[in-house]
Amino acid sequence: MIPPKPGARDRHVSLWRYWRLFRKDILSAQPDRLFRAKMAEFRTPFFRSYLVNEADLVRRVLVEHPERFPKSDRVTRGLRPLLGRSVFVTNGAEWAHQRRIIDPAFEGGRVKDGFPAMIEAARAVISRVGEGVLDVEEMASHATADVIFRTLFSRTIDDDLARETFEAFRAFQRVQPVATISALLPWWPVHHPRRAREAAARLRGLVAELVAARQADIEAGHAPEDLATRIMTTTDPETGEGFSEAEMVDQVAIFFLAGHETSAALLGWALWCLAAAPDWGARVREEAQVFMAEPGFASLSKMPVTRNVLRETLRLYPPVPMFVRETAGQETFRQRAVKPGAQVVVSPWHLGRHELLWADPDAFDPERWERGKPAREAWLPFSAGPRVCPGAGFAMAEATVLVAALMAAFRFEVTEIPVPVAHLTVRARDGIRLRVAPA
Numbered sequence: 001m002i003p004p005k006p007g008a009r010d011r012h013v014s015l016w017r018y019w020r021l022f023r024k025d026i027l028s029a030q031p032d033r034l035f036r037a038k039m040a041e042f043r044t045p046f047f048r049s050y051l052v053n054e055a056d057l058v059r060r061v062l063v064e065h066p067e068r069f070p071k072s073d074r075v076t077r078g079l080r081p082l083l084g085r086s087v088f089v090t091n092g093a094e095w096a097h098q099r100r101i102i103d104p105a106f107e108g109g110r111v112k113d114g115f116p117a118m119i120e121a122a123r124a125v126i127s128r129v130g131e132g133v134l135d136v137e138e139m140a141s142h143a144t145a146d147v148i149f150r151t152l153f154s155r156t157i158d159d160d161l162a163r164e165t166f167e168a169f170r171a172f173q174r175v176q177p178v179a180t181i182s183a184l185l186p187w188w189p190v191h192h193p194r195r196a197r198e199a200a201a202r203l204r205g206l207v208a209e210l211v212a213a214r215q216a217d218i219e220a221g222h223a224p225e226d227l228a229t230r231i232m233t234t235t236d237p238e239t240g241e242g243f244s245e246a247e248m249v250d251q252v253a254i255f256f257l258a259g260h261e262t263s264a265a266l267l268g269w270a271l272w273c274l275a276a277a278p279d280w281g282a283r284v285r286e287e288a289q290v291f292m293a294e295p296g297f298a299s300l301s302k303m304p305v306t307r308n309v310l311r312e313t314l315r316l317y318p319p320v321p322m323f324v325r326e327t328a329g330q331e332t333f334r335q336r337a338v339k340p341g342a343q344v345v346v347s348p349w350h351l352g353r354h355e356l357l358w359a360d361p362d363a364f365d366p367e368r369w370e371r372g373k374p375a376r377e378a379w380l381p382f383s384a385g386p387r388v389c390p391g392a393g394f395a396m397a398e399a400t401v402l403v404a405a406l407m408a409a410f411r412f413e414v415t416e417i418p419v420p421v422a423h424l425t426v427r428a429r430d431g432i433r434l435r436v437a438p439a
């Protein structure tokens, strides 16, 4: 029942065709040969683009020499009105300073601090789900937004400001194009549709209100101990500087975006995979019922079936399908000279289904994780190297809790086969509608 990778039998893709497909659905624009290739080069009239699937190249770009492959402005442009100069879009010294403030909030035992909020959000979602056909993507977005509000700002999604922020975010997503033509044509003026600019401005206004209220609480000495307080009171050990209120708005915007959209995509696809593979659904339910009888942070490490299901889901449906970088100088890729300013794409979408890296790559088979670990570069849903996702541990704990709570309480059955498409994350074109019944 796992839908085959979408796409395309095509072998040759012209720029114009690629662009049309890219706008329509970047995932079906992918020719089959890219799931076998070690590298592919695309020639556009203005720059070259390289998809790198080979382990050495992936490591060079992400882990060994990330300074030679900064984030490409072409791609982050579309998100600028929302994200300003947040850690997701910056490079060099500015980025390093931001990570030195953000990373401690996620290190070591910190994920544990968010665990009670994850459990409360999971119980809230169970109380909202009824019987019948449900779009689990919608439910997942609501649930993960609830988790991020509770852990970031100690507010639930039912709080007025939190709900308004969530809705403004959805409005932004609906109107922000996935690809802008300026991403392909470097000289093309950057254009943000008016409605996207308005939605981003409204969203940032709401985030600014949340940040200002928290700043006042910190100054008054009664701020709750949550992610926002931690980040707003941490200083960079190298410079002694923390984030200003304005900088904090940029960072909260990315925490909200990176922290709930991605997790929602993972939860939605995990439920779909479990509905499509009911034997795995039953195994997860058994583990989940034990966990939910006495949920504790330490028990998360005793849920191997759920963990392998999540790993397999992230392999087949990586929420962030591709990362784009740019060459800062001259490079050589597989004996080919690559000029400065070329685009470099590392793609969990291709790596996760690559024919040279995985046996039976399109099959949903969580057991493969028991048989042995894949090559490190074959599974990169959270990226790798210094720009690795700081929320990876948080996201795995959150997904385990939400999947466990839902699977312990309900059965999910397939009603139709979802078609993956890339929005800000990998989503289903028409949602993921599953039939829900009590467990």
Ligand code: HEM
Residues within 6 Å of the ligand: 087, 088, 089, 099, 254, 255, 258, 259, 260, 262, 263, 266, 318, 319, 320, 322, 323, 324, 380, 381, 382, 383, 386, 387, 388, 389, 390, 391, 392, 394, 395
């Ligand atoms: C399943 C859930 C998640 C997935 C698959 C995911 C994946 C990723 C990936 C692939 C990147 C790197 C993107 C790039 O280099 O272009 C990233 C960056 C980031 N993620 Fe996550 N993420 C998830 C959840 C979270 C959560 C829960 C948070 C925070 C609460 C978070 C915060 C961030 C931030 C701040 C960055 C930017 C890091 C930087 O550029 O230095 N993510 N994430």
